[in-house]
Amino acid sequence: MRMTAAAKARFKSQARVLKALAHPTRLFIIEELSRGERCVCELTEMIGVEMPTVSRHLSLLKNVGIIEDEKRGTQVFYRLMAPCVMKFLGCLGGVEASFRK
Amino acid sequence: MRMTAAAKARFKSQARVLKALAHPTRLFIIEELSRGERCVCELTEMIGVEMPTVSRHLSLLKNVGIIEDEKRGTQVFYRLMAPCVMKFLGCLGGVEASFRK
DNA sequence: GCAATACTTAGCGATATTGCTAAGTATATG
């Protein structure tokens, strides 16, 4: 039986979120933000790539609604908006561990 | 504090699995296989793209260990190897629903 | 063996992603 238009839309929406998560740097950012808000310079220091690169990863996560930003002075702080993402990544831990055998 | 090499490896491994999941067609395949094994021609019919395209999505999922194949006659049947992926995608449902507001 | 069916692999063009550097914006500070 053919995939319905509704199913297609649902999978597209899910894929969009998964795609946003599917990068090592962005997974690190999410885990770090789960411990509390961080400014871009802190994340940049931890990750070890140029700030513009980090900034672009952040805006990508922001675009799908996983994180939120707030400017204070010259700094921009990011916060995790969907703590459920952490629960979700917790599941993933078990899943991908079973693949590494 | 700088990201450790171990953390980097862990995120890379997780990202690899997420990347494999992050496509509408592959999400459909996974959901469909969660209901039972299917041959490539059945999936092709349901998805509505060319068979070589479906075949490539399938080998991608197979490469990360999410599905497994078995040839019977001229047909190749695929099975979901990590049912935990479904639980995982169940979590996702809640997550991405909250983004669609 | 020959043709048909079911699949996979290879190769192509279009498009997306990722990192970089350079340039732009905004806020604090002397």
Added chain:
DNA sequence: CATATACTTAGCAATATCGCTAAGTATTGC
């Protein structure tokens, strides 16, 4: 106002992804 700091945006090159068509492989049936 001028400079410095923190960040974002733009533009570029390298690479990956995705769909297609064409060609290859393997099994079935005559």
